[in-house]
Amino acid sequence: MKYEVVIGLETHTELATASKLWCSCPTVFGAPPNTQVCPVCLGMPGVLPVLNKKALEYSLKASLALNCRINLFSTFDRKNYYYPDLPKNYQISQNHLNLGVGGYVEIRSNGGVKKININNVHLEEEAGKLVHPEDASADYSLVDFNRAGVPLLEIVTEPDMRSLEEVEQFMQTLRNILLYNEVSDCKMQEGSLRFEASISLRPVGQKKLGSRVEMKNLNSMKAVLKALEYEINRQTGVLDSGGKVDMETRLWDEVRERTERMRTKEEAHDYRYFPEPDLVPMVIEERWLGELRSMLPELPLTRRNRFVEVYSLSDYDAGVLTEDKAVADYFERCVELHAAPKSLCNWITNDVLRELKERRLGIRDFKVRPEALVGLVVMVEKGTVSMPTAREVFADMASSGSDAAKIVEEKGLLQISDREELERLVLKVLDDNPSAVSDYQKGKKTALGFLVGQVMRQSTGKANPKMVNEVLIQKLKTN
Numbered sequence: 001m002k003y004e005v006v007i008g009l010e011t012h013t014e015l016a017t018a019s020k021l022w023c024s025c026p027t028v029f030g031a032p033p034n035t036q037v038c039p040v041c042l043g044m045p046g047v048l049p050v051l052n053k054k055a056l057e058y059s060l061k062a063s064l065a066l067n068c069r070i071n072l073f074s075t076f077d078r079k080n081y082y083y084p085d086l087p088k089n090y091q092i093s094q095n096h097l098n099l100g101v102g103g104y105v106e107i108r109s110n111g112g113v114k115k116i117n118i119n120n121v122h123l124e125e126e127a128g129k130l131v132h133p134e135d136a137s138a139d140y141s142l143v144d145f146n147r148a149g150v151p152l153l154e155i156v157t158e159p160d161m162r163s164l165e166e167v168e169q170f171m172q173t174l175r176n177i178l179l180y181n182e183v184s185d186c187k188m189q190e191g192s193l194r195f196e197a198s199i200s201l202r203p204v205g206q207k208k209l210g211s212r213v214e215m216k217n218l219n220s221m222k223a224v225l226k227a228l229e230y231e232i233n234r235q236t237g238v239l240d241s242g243g244k245v246d247m248e249t250r251l252w253d254e255v256r257e258r259t260e261r262m263r264t265k266e267e268a269h270d271y272r273y274f275p276e277p278d279l280v281p282m283v284i285e286e287r288w289l290g291e292l293r294s295m296l297p298e299l300p301l302t303r304r305n306r307f308v309e310v311y312s313l314s315d316y317d318a319g320v321l322t323e324d325k326a327v328a329d330y331f332e333r334c335v336e337l338h339a340a341p342k343s344l345c346n347w348i349t350n351d352v353l354r355e356l357k358e359r360r361l362g363i364r365d366f367k368v369r370p371e372a373l374v375g376l377v378v379m380v381e382k383g384t385v386s387m388p389t390a391r392e393v394f395a396d397m398a399s400s401g402s403d404a405a406k407i408v409e410e411k412g413l414l415q416i417s418d419r420e421e422l423e424r425l426v427l428k429v430l431d432d433n434p435s436a437v438s439d440y441q442k443g444k445k446t447a448l449g450f451l452v453g454q455v456m457r458q459s460t461g462k463a464n465p466k467m468v469n470e471v472l473i474q475k476l477k478t479n
């Protein structure tokens with residue numbers, strides 16, 4: 001590579017408050033258009049905003065979790081622009097004195113840990129949403145103000161990322177941190193987590209940054225990565241042919257998979273920021289901040305490393321378990337009940353997560369509670385049920401919510417550990433498969449696996465595999 005890639009991200013995340021930032025309208029997603037509005041969030045003349053304390057609390061929690069210094073005195077500013085989805089014709093945001101400054105996020109990069117610096121974290125209000133009719137020839141658009149005034153946190157990084165891998169790590173790590181702190185539901189499909197990316201290239205070794213292109217309309221993490229990849233190629237082409245990259249804003253076209261110019265630097269808006277006269281400055285008490293700091297949860301990366309050390313899990317498994325705080329909590333609850341981290345981890349990362357995905361459920365709503373999963377795992381350990389049976393029982397538990405012992409009893413699924421019964425099954429399989437038997441006796445040891453499989457099938461998965469092995473070997477000797 002001749003060029004070094006330089007990337008910075010601006011992240012918007014809707015805070016998970018029950019009501020909006022300046023009024024008491026609800027923030028429920030997907031409500032019928034314009035049913036969650038009032039004069040305040042509709043920007044009527046003469047109304048006054050009143051700060052939602054919960055939104056400030058969530059903003060502070062996020063800022064602390066992102067290792068920011070908190071400005072104990074901060075202010076709101078007006079950002080002026082005229083869009084149909086912004087009823088006041090200005091957005092209340094922060095510009096001069098942001099809530100959080102100078103933080104960082106630790107990501108995994110090249111087998112080590114890298115700090116991505118956070119320039120600032122600030123609180124602002126969401127705009128409404130334009131709804132364009134499906135009929136492209138329609139000469140109107142509709143506007144839904146339900147989203148107007150929902151609290152929005154903006155997190156701005158320094159241009160510290162150097163590859164797509166780092167960008168992906170950053171987005172995922174940041175999302176996890178926000179989820180761990182329960183400040184946002186981070187549902188990208190509902191717009192509660194959105195990224196804008198800035199990217200420039202510079203010749204390797206050059207200090208000065210190249211001119212940046214900012215990209216908008218990135219609706220998923222995949223879109224961010226695809227758009228960045230497209231831009232790397234485009235800018236490389238421009239530089240290679242002796243041209244210079246224009247500083248501009250580009251839009252990602254999801255269908256055609258390319259970026260297109262939206263506006264150049266010259267056309268950039270002048271937002272005419274000025275201090276918001278309708279709101280007093282925020283003065284944050286040290287005591288409150290201390291309380292919030294003491295409530296911060298262990299962060300995902302720290303927890304992942306602890307899982308590797310304390311439970312001897314692979315780094316990969318620990319990563320899967322800690323990706324979602326609720327899943328990590330579920331795992332630790334299971335281990336607390338029964339100290340078998342490795343097998344519990346296997347059950348959770350394979351079976352539980354698969355069921356959740358198929359059922360589109362969060363683990364908190366999953367019918368198999370930690371106590372029940374542990375019950376099943378113990379039955380496998382004791383040899384009460386075989387592993388294939390346990391899988392079947394688990395599927396039943398996931399849909400019916402009843403416990404393992406009850407299902408096993410009702411369906412007669414107890415593992416066959418009765419030697420006589422197994423011997424009978426084994427002899428029948430040996431009888432039915434003379435060629436496998438002679439293969440085995442000629443030294444082809446793989447034939448044993450086949451015979452074990454046959455016995456398991458005959459028993460409909462209920463035979464104790466360890467015993468089947470023993471009995472088979474013994475019978476093959478004497479056969």
Ligand code: ADP
Nearest residue numbers: 006007008009157158159198199200209210212
């Ligand atoms: P502005 O003040 O014009 O909005 P900022 O300094 O706030 O610009 O930067 C916006 C975003 O662009 C940040 O995420 C920052 O990391 C990123 N950025 C700034 N300069 C560059 C650059 N030369 N190359 C890539 N990203 C950049």
Ligand code: ZN
Nearest residue numbers: 023025038041
């Ligand atoms: Zn309102």
Ligand code: MG
Nearest residue numbers: 010119154156
């Ligand atoms: Mg900016």
